[in-house]
Amino acid sequence: IDELLAEGVSGKRVFVRADLNVPLDGTTITDDGRIRAVVPTVKALAEAGARVVVASHLGRPKGAPDPAFSLGPAAARLGELLGADVAFATDTVGESARATVAGLSDGHVAVIENLRFNAGETSKDDAERGAFADELAALADLYVGDGFGAVHRKHASVYDLPARLPHAAGYLIATEVGVLKKLTEDVQRPYVVVLGGAKVSDKLGVIDHLLEKADRILIGGGMAYTFLKAQGHEVGISLLQEDQVPACREYLERAEKRGVEFVLPVDVLVSAEFPDLKTKAPAHPTTVAADAIPATEEGLDIGPETRKLYASKLADAATVFWNGPMGVFEHPDYAEGTKAVAQALADSPAFTVVGGGDSAAAVRTLGFDEKAFGHISTGGGASLEYLEGKTLPGLAALED
Ligand code: 3PG
Numbered sequence: 001i002d003e004l005l006a007e008g009v010s011g012k013r014v015f016v017r018a019d020l021n022v023p024l025d026g027t028t029i030t031d032d033g034r035i036r037a038v039v040p041t042v043k044a045l046a047e048a049g050a051r052v053v054v055a056s057h058l059g060r061p062k063g064a065p066d067p068a069f070s071l072g073p074a075a076a077r078l079g080e081l082l083g084a085d086v087a088f089a090t091d092t093v094g095e096s097a098r099a100t101v102a103g104l105s106d107g108h109v110a111v112i113e114n115l116r117f118n119a120g121e122t123s124k125d126d127a128e129r130g131a132f133a134d135e136l137a138a139l140a141d142l143y144v145g146d147g148f149g150a151v152h153r154k155h156a157s158v159y160d161l162p163a164r165l166p167h168a169a170g171y172l173i174a175t176e177v178g179v180l181k182k183l184t185e186d187v188q189r190p191y192v193v194v195l196g197g198a199k200v201s202d203k204l205g206v207i208d209h210l211l212e213k214a215d216r217i218l219i220g221g222g223m224a225y226t227f228l229k230a231q232g233h234e235v236g237i238s239l240l241q242e243d244q245v246p247a248c249r250e251y252l253e254r255a256e257k258r259g260v261e262f263v264l265p266v267d268v269l270v271s272a273e274f275p276d277l278k279t280k281a282p283a284h285p286t287t288v289a290a291d292a293i294p295a296t297e298e299g300l301d302i303g304p305e306t307r308k309l310y311a312s313k314l315a316d317a318a319t320v321f322w323n324g325p326m327g328v329f330e331h332p333d334y335a336e337g338t339k340a341v342a343q344a345l346a347d348s349p350a351f352t353v354v355g356g357g358d359s360a361a362a363v364r365t366l367g368f369d370e371k372a373f374g375h376i377s378t379g380g381g382a383s384l385e386y387l388e389g390k391t392l393p394g395l396a397a398l399e400d
Contacts, residue, residue, distance in 0.1 A: 001041060001144055004168045010049030011106050015140035016042060016170065017157050017394075019149035019378060020056035020074040020111075023361055027073045031361040034149060035077050037378045041146045041170035042109060043082060051104040053139055054078065054111045055092070055157055056147060063119030065091075075111035086111055092118050093135040101139050112139070121156045133160035146170025148177075149357070149378045151394030152385040158394040169398045172378065177395065179353055179375045180386045188318035188351060189215055194310070194341055196221030197324030197358060200244045202381075205388045206323075211254050216261040216317075218310050220302045220326035220337060224265050227252070228290055236270065236293040263313055265290045267303030272296055275331040283333040301327025302337035314344040323356040323384060329366065338362050346372035355383035 004014075018038040023030045038054070045052045054075075061069040072088060079086035087110040089100035097112045104110055115121045120132025133156040143165040145151070150158050151173070169177075183191075193214045195203055200223035210217060219227055222239035229235050230248035255262035269285040270293055276283075287303045288294065302310070314320060322345060326337030342363050345352040354360055355377040363376060370376055377383045385392060 001044065001168045001170050001174075004142060004144070004166075005044060005048050008048075009045060009142065012050050012142055013101060013104070013140045014045050014050040014052050014142045014144055015136065015161070015165065016045065016052055016054045016144045017147045017150075017161070018054050018056045019147035020054075020071060020078070021058050021149060021357075022074055023357070024073065029073055029077055031364055032077050032081075033360055033364060033376065034378050035074055036081060037172050038146050038170070039078075039081050041144060041172060042078070044171070045144065046082070046084070046107050046109055049106040051101070051106060052109040053101055053104070054109060055115055055136070057116045057121065057150065057155075058114050059116075061114060061116050063116065063122065065113070065117045069114050069116070071111055071114050078109070078111060082109065084109065089113055093132070093139065097139060115155075115157050122153070123156070129156040129160050132156040133164055136161050137164040140165060143167040144170045145394055145398045146172045147394070148173050149380065149382050151379070151392045152382045152390070154393040159397050162397040167398055173395070173398070176377055176379060176383070177386075179377070180383060182351065183319065183321055183353060183387060184213075184389070187213065190317050191319045191321075192216045192218065192314055192317040194218045194220070194314070194320065194322040195324055196223065196326045196338070197356070198222035198239060200226045200241050200248060203324070203384070204244070204247055205390075206384045207251055209388045211251065211258060211260055214260060216263065216313055217255065218263045218313055220265060220306070220310070220341070221324050223324070224268075224302070225299055227264050231264065233291045234293060234295065235299065236295050236297045238293060238299040261313075263309070265302045265306040266309060267305045268293065268299035269301040269303055269327065269334060270294065270297040270299050272298075274298070275300070275328060275333060277328075277330045280331055283331060285333055301334035304336075307337055307340035310341060311344040314341075314348060317348060317350040320345055320348060320350050320352045321387070322352070322354050322359055323380070325358050325362050329362045335366060339366050342366060342368050350374075353377060356380035
């Protein structure tokens with residue numbers, strides 16, 4: 001982007017592909033981290049006199065307009081953060097978008113409506129995606145990719161559009177890639193990885209890769225139960241991906257052979273019922289050993305012994321990567337495990353990277369100071385796929 005700015009962008013329409021996919025409670029943004037993260041790029045372009053067109057997806061609407069997924073609240077928040085009026089187009093490439101962009105004066109910013117209101121954005125068909133990219137290209141003279149959270153998606157605005165316009169990477173993408181490079185090249189050891197979240201199937205690729213890289217892997221969240229099952233324990237009605245048990249068993253064996261310490265919960269908080277996340281009514285969980293989960297109960301957080309164990313396993317780390325909460329942190333009775341991991345990272349002198357929408361949101365909503373962490377990534381799937389060594393379409397498209 002610095003080269004683009006040096007060449008001069010005044011009066012040019014610059015399309016910024018951001019990731020404004022923020023968590024919403026109705027129309028209230030519960031974590032605006034992703035919006036704040038794109039502000040430096042938008043600001044630099046606007047200050048240089050560009051006419052900035054910001055675009056993003058939000059959620060997973062079905063290729064047609066759906067008010068529940070409007071980018072309106074995100075556009076308003078972007079305006080607050082910029083301290084400037086931000087125009088909002090109520091469609092993506094239609095009359096409203098064309099008129100809004102045509103009405104932009106130098107140094108002003110517009111947000112167009114959710115890219116995924118158009119089926120072409122996510123289409124698997126190259127021609128359909130290309131046709132939508134052509135329509136987007138008509139709105140701009142230049143392209144800046146800065147939606148790091150979406151670079152693993154081969155979508156029209158991420159992959160096809162940069163091929164149609166002179167393009168550059170924004171500041172956020174440059175920062176994110178710089179940090180992830182530190183985790184893949186010449187990593188400082190001990191390198192400890194904490195993985196949580198619901199599904200083990202989302203993490204298999206990264207575990208496979210990390211077994212060659214990390215010194216220690218700590219597992220929590222819903223995915224822990226498939227590993228506990230692979231160790232031969234019963235997990236009651238906990239989240240379980242039965243079809244992934246053999247893969248988990250293989251990973252446990254490989255970790256042992258390679259001398260990678262693979263750590264599973266030793267105790268968990270269980271309940272017969274999933275907590276009410278709306279009312280947050282007390283859930284009264286009980287603590288049981290991880291190999292003694294009752295048949296009618298489900299594990300919803302790591303227990304107190306595991307919290308201590310994981311803090312001790314993080315204490316001597318030189319590098320930490322954390323992705324995925326340890327439990328249902330949205331409910332206060334199941335937030336302690338995620339809090340304990342966040343606290344251990346915050347206290348650690350290691351280079352700490354928090355990746356993933358959920359863990360990043362957890363860190364902020366649980367009241368931690370972002371500055372206590374080395375880096376909080378805006379990418380969930382994107383940072384995992386980067387660590388897996390995969391080619392990310394949105395980065396490849398910006399490279400040439
Ligand atoms: C994310 O939240 O990880 C990104 O915004 C990508 O969203 P997606 O998984 O719906 O493509």
